Amino acid sequence: MNAAPDRRVPEDIRKEHSMLLQKEMIASHYTALAHAPQQNRKVVYTFVPGNLTELLRSFDLLPVLPEINALQSGMRKLSGDYIAEAEKYGHSEDVCTYVKCDIGMLKKGNIGPTGERLPSPDLLLLSYTGCFTFMKWFELLRQEYDCPVAMLHVPYQAEGRILPHHVEYIVEQLRSEVIPKLEQVSGRRYDEDRLRESLRLSAQAEDDLVWVLESAKNIPSPIDAYFGGVYYIGPMFTAFRGTAEGVAYYQALRNEVEDRLRQGLGPLTPEGVPEKERYRLVVEGPPNWTSFREFWKMFYDEGAVVVASSYTKVGGLYDLGFRHDPTHPLETLAEYCLGCYTNLGLPTRLELLRQYIYDYRADGFMINSIKSCNSFSVGQLLMLRQLEQSTGVPGGFIESDLVDPRYFSAANVKNRIESYLQMLEQKRAGATA
């Protein structure tokens, strides 16, 4: 018989195995990056949505993801200075703060999150997936680095479905643009068998990730699918998809969540496990990174648990059934790119959120509208109204930014969250009266 779980132990002193594993994986990746020039390893800068990690790994190339560096800088309170540095160089206050954080970091010596200098790219792999700013971002980086650029244009899923000529277009670009440049940079030939093996591992880890995310359908949910979710997607969305380490991480994570589920525990948060799951929420939009823990605590304090989120789908919608398919390696990469959340038309995004509200038995949904991110933000006010109308579930709306600390007003955000949850409470009371 299991001992009664201690819900009050803060995470500061309680780390689950998967957390330690992820920490080690990320640290070792950054260490490998820091020593890449000495070890003659080549480095490719690319983006999270539509990343081609398996393909890069098949050439023994190391990926660097500037969004991850930016969000890490945000969490470590470094982004404000980096943004100011970029604005000093003439970058507008109006544009994406990920870009400015990255440019600022570069201008200040390109010191990565672990305090070690990141290597310059040997290739900029511009996977233009779901975000126009990506294109401008790498055009800006191109001015800074003397290295080739491979451009992969991924068409938008405006019609809500993947069209065959979109897949053909991407595969053609992989064959004629991306792979030749990867061959050139790495000095290796394209090895399709190696890619297939990596894709097989991806699918294995994807199964476990989906299981973890869908565990939130249980009441109480054993996970937080937004704040906790960003940790769960970390290895999958970055450098570890298609690796044995990635598979091991997701197996460990699944085991832990299974254990929590058996014990009837809620999610582990930095403040401990919530006493009670009072509200089940769906969240649309990325989190704020500069006050991430404070933001999470605002939900924790109210007993609000996020059971599904769109942000955890920016690197792939595995819960809708997509798996990397080793039998069609390039086609599956194309379909993966096409299917990332921000590459979906607004009606599709709306339907997905509506489905989440039903499937995860949510009491409400909240939109965190991000100043920096037009790809997410444009249309969210319409989505709010449409979702309320179609589900009868009230929505909340807050505004913040990714990594610009000037745009996180803690008092204002907290006030809005509390007011929104009070409204949910009143609605609930009204329904039972």
Place this chain on the structure above:
Amino acid sequence: MSPELAAIVERAQLLTEDLSLTSVRTWKQAVAGRKAIGHMPIYVPRELIHAAGMLPVGIVGAGDRLEIIRGDAYFQSYICHIPRSTIELALTQRLDVLDGMLFPSICDVIRNLSGMWNILFPDRYVRYVDLPQNFDPQAGGTYWRHELDTLRNDFVRLTNRPIEDDALRRSIAVYNENRFTICELYRARSLRPWFFPVSEVYPILRAGNVLPPENHTALVREYLRLAPLEPDRRDRDQSRVVLVGMFCEQPPVGVLLTLERAGCWVVDDDLLLGLRWITGDVSCDGDPVQALVDAFLTQSAETAARYLPDGEHGRALVESVRRNRAEGVIFCAPSFCDPALLEQPMLIARLDREGIPHTQFKYSEDTGQFAVIREQAGTFSDSIRLWSEA
């Protein structure tokens, strides 16, 4: 001003200011069954719309001529202005005359606006025109061909009549002529800008958003004939500048007038760039759809909304400065315009390397205060003249 010139300028101004698209309604009513297709900036293949017997109608928001009541409820404060006034136009039935809307892939705002259109107006024809960012004939070319074939089929369904290749070739020729004439106007203005004040040139150009291209070409030609006949128009000691950043959300005319009054001759700009996106003639021979594909791949204007495979940002701008003997560049971009504002540092770096003076400010289509712009542009113009004399 001669009565003839005054008449055509007034006509163009009325067309520009008419948010209810009366001229489009009149055009449709003239022949039963006519249809009109709206499109957002920057580029859509208007030749295909024209060949289908429909009228392409450029929509660039409502400028400073419409109070935004409902549109603001759809967009957060940090999003540019053009989508909110465009939604306002649609929600106030001003765009009902349009039988469809095209949203080209210029940025995430216009992209998501297409989805909003799908949700708000589910019974209307809406298409996101996803332009290729890969300019290789085998990759981007094949993809774009497929997109154009789809558009062509859509238009056939909308009009219930075929689009013959010959009709498309004729439309290509019509638009070649239109672009050539617009470029003639730009050349003429560059040579003698005092004959072609921006208060006239802008509405004359913008009339091309709503007029059939044949009529617009005739209008531009007439303007080109009449404007230099004005006896009172003389050169003044003004600085020659190129304007950059106005390819989508348009500035209020007051901004353009302010620049001129502050001592700047505008000798080139990227206003309404879609009217001259293709920088040369599209071939009228052979397969006309393929001709449109080839023109897009090889003759697209260099601007912030498209990928430049060679990374030579600012090359076209520097060429324009040289070609037009401009003395400086004014970056005037809409607030929150991702393409223009993200491109700007690259362009500035290039200008700095070339020793070309520049200044910058932002606007919104409903900007109402021009004093700061006037002061800034005036100072810039004065400083250029001082340097030139040195």
